[in-house]
Amino acid sequence: MKVAVIMRTYERPVLLARAIASVQQQTFRDWELVIVNNGGDPGTVDGIVDVARRTTGSGAITVLHLPERTGMEDASNQGLRGSQSDYFAIHDDDDVWHPDFLSVTVARLESSPSSAAVVTSLTKVIETMKGNKVWPVREESFWLNPGRLTYRGMIGANTFPPIAALFRRSVLEEVGYFDSSLPVLGDWDFNLRAVRAGGFLFEERTLARYHVRTEDSDRSASNSIVDGESLHRSVKLELQNRWLPEIVDGISKGLLSINAQAAGDLEETRIAGIRAVADVDVEAIANRTANILETRRVFRRVWRGLRSPGHALRAVKRIIGG
Amino acid sequence: MTPAELLDAHPHVTALTLDFFDTLVTRAVAQPTHVLAVMEERLVAAEGQRWSGFAVRRVVAERRARSVLTESSEHSDVTLDDILRELAADIGLTLAERAMLARLEQDTEVELARPVRFGAELLAAATARGMKSWIVSDNYMPAAHLVRMAKAAGISLEREQVIVSCEHGAMKHDGSLWSKVIEIVAVEPRQILHVGDLHDADGSIPARRGLNTHVNDSMRRVHREPLNTCPALLPLSRMEAVSRDESASGDWDAVINLARGALALVVAGQVMSVERIARSRPLAGVHFTSRDGYLARDVYSVLWEGDRSLPSPGYLEVSRSVTWRALLTEVNDATVHRFVGDDERLSASRLSARFGCELRSSHRDDHVLGPDELRRLMVDNADAIVDSCRALRVRLLEYLDRIGATSPGHHVLMDLGWSGSVVADLAQIVREDRGPEVTFEGVLTGLYWDASSNRQRIPLCGLAFDEFMTMDDNVRLLGMIRFFESMLTAPHGSVVDYSGGVPVHSANVGLPDLGLTPWGKFESNTRRTAAEIVRGIHPLVRKEEVSGDVVRAAMLQVGHTPTMLELDSLASACHETAIDHAGTGINIVGPAPSGVRLEDIPSVYDDLIRHRWMQGTLVSWEANETTRWIADEVRKFGPMMGPQWVQA
Numbered sequence: 001m002k003v004a005v006i007m008r009t010y011e012r013p014v015l016l017a018r019a020i021a022s023v024q025q026q027t028f029r030d031w032e033l034v035i036v037n038n039g040g041d042p043g044t045v046d047g048i049v050d051v052a053r054r055t056t057g058s059g060a061i062t063v064l065h066l067p068e069r070t071g072m073e074d075a076s077n078q079g080l081r082g083s084q085s086d087y088f089a090i091h092d093d094d095d096v097w098h099p100d101f102l103s104v105t106v107a108r109l110e111s112s113p114s115s116a117a118v119v120t121s122l123t124k125v126i127e128t129m130k131g132n133k134v135w136p137v138r139e140e141s142f143w144l145n146p147g148r149l150t151y152r153g154m155i156g157a158n159t160f161p162p163i164a165a166l167f168r169r170s171v172l173e174e175v176g177y178f179d180s181s182l183p184v185l186g187d188w189d190f191n192l193r194a195v196r197a198g199g200f201l202f203e204e205r206t207l208a209r210y211h212v213r214t215e216d217s218d219r220s221a222s223n224s225i226v227d228g229e230s231l232h233r234s235v236k237l238e239l240q241n242r243w244l245p246e247i248v249d250g251i252s253k254g255l256l257s258i259n260a261q262a263a264g265d266l267e268e269t270r271i272a273g274i275r276a277v278a279d280v281d282v283e284a285i286a287n288r289t290a291n292i293l294e295t296r297r298v299f300r301r302v303w304r305g306l307r308s309p310g311h312a313l314r315a316v317k318r319i320i321g322g
Numbered sequence: 323m324t325p326a327e328l329l330d331a332h333p334h335v336t337a338l339t340l341d342f343f344d345t346l347v348t349r350a351v352a353q354p355t356h357v358l359a360v361m362e363e364r365l366v367a368a369e370g371q372r373w374s375g376f377a378v379r380r381v382v383a384e385r386r387a388r389s390v391l392t393e394s395s396e397h398s399d400v401t402l403d404d405i406l407r408e409l410a411a412d413i414g415l416t417l418a419e420r421a422m423l424a425r426l427e428q429d430t431e432v433e434l435a436r437p438v439r440f441g442a443e444l445l446a447a448a449t450a451r452g453m454k455s456w457i458v459s460d461n462y463m464p465a466a467h468l469v470r471m472a473k474a475a476g477i478s479l480e481r482e483q484v485i486v487s488c489e490h491g492a493m494k495h496d497g498s499l500w501s502k503v504i505e506i507v508a509v510e511p512r513q514i515l516h517v518g519d520l521h522d523a524d525g526s527i528p529a530r531r532g533l534n535t536h537v538n539d540s541m542r543r544v545h546r547e548p549l550n551t552c553p554a555l556l557p558l559s560r561m562e563a564v565s566r567d568e569s570a571s572g573d574w575d576a577v578i579n580l581a582r583g584a585l586a587l588v589v590a591g592q593v594m595s596v597e598r599i600a601r602s603r604p605l606a607g608v609h610f611t612s613r614d615g616y617l618a619r620d621v622y623s624v625l626w627e628g629d630r631s632l633p634s635p636g637y638l639e640v641s642r643s644v645t646w647r648a649l650l651t652e653v654n655d656a657t658v659h660r661f662v663g664d665d666e667r668l669s670a671s672r673l674s675a676r677f678g679c680e681l682r683s684s685h686r687d688d689h690v691l692g693p694d695e696l697r698r699l700m701v702d703n704a705d706a707i708v709d710s711c712r713a714l715r716v717r718l719l720e721y722l723d724r725i726g727a728t729s730p731g732h733h734v735l736m737d738l739g740w741s742g743s744v745v746a747d748l749a750q751i752v753r754e755d756r757g758p759e760v761t762f763e764g765v766l767t768g769l770y771w772d773a774s775s776n777r778q779r780i781p782l783c784g785l786a787f788d789e790f791m792t793m794d795d796n797v798r799l800l801g802m803i804r805f806f807e808s809m810l811t812a813p814h815g816s817v818v819d820y821s822g823g824v825p826v827h828s829a830n831v832g833l834p835d836l837g838l839t840p841w842g843k844f845e846s847n848t849r850r851t852a853a854e855i856v857r858g859i860h861p862l863v864r865k866e867e868v869s870g871d872v873v874r875a876a877m878l879q880v881g882h883t884p885t886m887l888e889l890d891s892l893a894s895a896c897h898e899t900a901i902d903h904a905g906t907g908i909n910i911v912g913p914a915p916s917g918v919r920l921e922d923i924p925s926v927y928d929d930l931i932r933h934r935w936m937q938g939t940l941v942s943w944e945a946n947e948t949t950r951w952i953a954d955e956v957r958k959f960g961p962m963m964g965p966q967w968v969q970a
Contacts, residue, residue: 014775015774017774017775017778018789021777021782022790025783025788051779051780054781055763055781055783096790123792125793132778133772133775134771134774134775135771135772136771136793136796139792139794204371205374
């Protein structure tokens with residue numbers, strides 16, 4: 001197969017069914033989907049795959065049932081080792097692709113043999129999931145550009161979710177597999193290694209949809225990032241500490257990451273500051289200014305009256321006379 | 323009125339001035355901005371995705387150029403160069419690319435140029451009578467280009483002078499160009515007859531200057547929102563352009579235009595999505611489900627007649643009310659809400675009819691009950707209802723056996739949409755009763771987000787819409803559902819039961835009200851055009867270009883931005899709403915609510931999206947001065963309901 005699509009899943013049948021359909025509806029046909037059931041009920045996954053296999057389309061679906069739940073990166077590695085292909089993608093079970101995702105990304109990598117991966121523009125979809133029902137709440141564009149796909153662009157933070165990327169498989173031989181010891185952010189760590197192996201292409205077309213659930217969704221539907229924010233922070237720190245002795249281009253990789261993150265934070269603070277200034281209550285400022293002007297006017301009248309009592313007397317008469 | 327009659331009606335006239343676009347020359351597309359979509363298609367084919375979205379950006383650039391010019395000069399018109407300068411600032415163009423785009427636009431315009439019969443005959447008649455003629459146009463293209471276009475359309479403008487706004491620093495629509503025209507023509511205004519397609523720029527404004535005017539806007543019948551332009555729209559655009567040209571001098575039947583355009587494309591897409599599956603794997607059956615698959619079944623039959631290697635066409639009569647009842651095994655709080663809507667008020671006897679059994683009630687048969695009482699009545703008669711539903715399930719399976727829908731193997735069910743729950747319910751019933759060797763796949767024209775949960779029960783694919791597309795398009799689809807259901811529904815009642823393996827239909831058999839257009843004429847035009855497309859013999863649409871994108875574009879073009887002529891024709895069209903299929907339903911184009919306040923807008927929005935053809939209703943409210951504000955406010959509440967659906 002040309003492309004191996006690795007899909008990790010755990011007890012989210014309604015999302016899994018949608019994710020499989022997104023692969024099956026690819027206009028590019030030469031793919032193998034490896035579903036890694038990460039310790040969930042095998043019967044549920046088999047049932048969904050059984051339904052999916054009945055659909056018309058090409059590509060093979062393989063299911064790996066892991067006996068107990070393991071880390072996300074270990075699950076990815078098991079899926080990758082269970083497949084053979086020229087390219088691979090990590091397709092999370094809650095995300096979806098545009099039908100042209102594989103056809104466009106494969107073509108980009110075919111025409112650029114030195115590139116390690118291609119990353120497409122994507123949309124962030126915020127949805128609510130309750131029971132077996134999923135409905136969208138809103139969509140946001142996910143800010144991405146070629147600069148954010150360079151080593152320097154990615155060292156400060158993870159700049160894109162896996163759903164937006166297609167990798168050349170040979171990268172695995174060059175930089176190794178995903179780091180199974182990481183509970184989260186294994187994709188960031190891998191991306192940083194992979195980008196040094198060949199650089200990432202940027203595809204402007206929006207071909208991926210990255211889904212996150214709202215806070216009031218069922219617990220089982222949560223995203224690793226949204227739900228595990230503190231875990232992400234601690235793993236990020238751990239990675240930066242781990243990278244401190246690692247020298248890249250003569251600079252400590254850990255320091256580079258910390259600096260890039262600080263620069264990013266500073267930029268965000270600056271933007272927040274601009275927003276805060278913009279959000280100041282304009283009406284309140286206007287009222288205050290009007291009060292000051294009114295007070296000044298009264299003072300001016302009193303001062304003029306004191307300087308010219310005759311003028312003041314005439315003014316009082318005018319007021320009394322109506 | 324013929325050209326000769328028009329000239330006869332103005333015997334004192336010695337000079338003729340003619341508008342150019344849509345009066346003398348038109349294009350082989352439905353509206354001017356679709357020329358840019360033809361350019362985009364060519365640019366993408368030649369140079370790749372970089373040019374994707376070019377057409378809409380080019381329209382935006384033109385608007386920006388006009389607004390920049392308005393700030394600096396009162397009467398001038400923009401030039402193509404001004405527009406391309408704005409476009410260059412937006413998408414980044416080199417000078418060479420700007421020159422290439424200017425050439426391509428002019429060449430494409432020339433290639434698509436077609437004569438307007440009335441205008442061409444009028445020009446010839448005036449010349450034959452010894453009158454002098456001038457062409458007067460508000461346009462950003464130079465006069466020489468208009469002469470070239472006319473020549474390509476078979477009209478020679480060698481003797482006529484062409485007066486174009488961008489070359490004279492003045493425009494028709496603000497009146498400034500008319501002074502120059504009178505000066506150039508050099509006769510008294512009352513001796514000039516001007517003919518054009520715009521009521522103000524070609525009618526009332528020159529009339530105020532003393533010119534005789536005649537407005538013929540027949541070529542604008544298929545104009546919709548200019549910003550909606552993209553290559554996927556081109557098949558429909560070409561079809562609508564031909565309909566427009568064919569009826570230019572006669573009456574316009576907006577419903578037949580829909581039949582021969584967007585609806586034929588939808589039906590062709592439905593058939594081709596089934597054909598694609600049938601040619602790729604062995605199937606035990608192909609079933610077009612009632613009532614929305616009615617026309618598609620007929621068109622598929624035409625295909626099958628010519629190629630018996632395809633599975634034979636089946637028509638599977640099923641409805642939401644039948645599958646819901648066939649799956650009902652328990653009457654409880656959760657299930658009663660399915661069968662009695664929150665706003666329903668019915669008699670006990672009607673509720674009995676809904677379940678096909680006698681419900682015991684202390685109320686008189688004709689006494690009208692509210693939703694809570696009706697639900698209580700259901701719970702009180704739970705056993706009778708469950709027994710009746712069980713018996714219905716047996717009759718449904720008997721029917722499915724008879725039509726071959728339970729034979730072992732894989733069956734494809736084609737339905738219009740929208741969540742796939744009816745086909746998923748049907749698949750569940752068959753699997754439970756006939757075993758796992760009978761499998762189903764749902765091929766739907768449009769799926770919206772609710773499809774996610776049904777994907778666990780049945781493989782589903784949405785031809786034109788699904789949850790892999792944008793959320794805005796999903797909401798737009800929700801707003802258009804009533805329109806497509808009304809237009810593509812079979813002219814027989816809904817199935818409410820089965821008897822001896824034969825469907826029993828609801829009593830409300832009546833042909834959909836399409837205004838002045840007879841249903842049979844509408845149906846035969848849709849069927850014939852769709853059949854031509856799927857057989858690959860349609861003169862304007864290549865079979866291989868009918869993709870999901872093309873069907874979606876066609877659906878959005880008519881469903882999201884209908885014309886007033888279409889709305890007038892469909893003013894009486896109704897949509898069936900009750901679960902038991904009783905009653906006449908409600909109008910798809912809703913009346914404006916009376917006494918509405920700003921705080922009511924969310925509920926107005928909610929009512930429209932649940933019960934009406936939302937976009938059609940909004941366009942009709944917009945056309946009325948007193949209700950326009952409601953349409954505006956609803957669009958502010960749901961911005962995706964604004965006229966633009968092609969993403970900029």
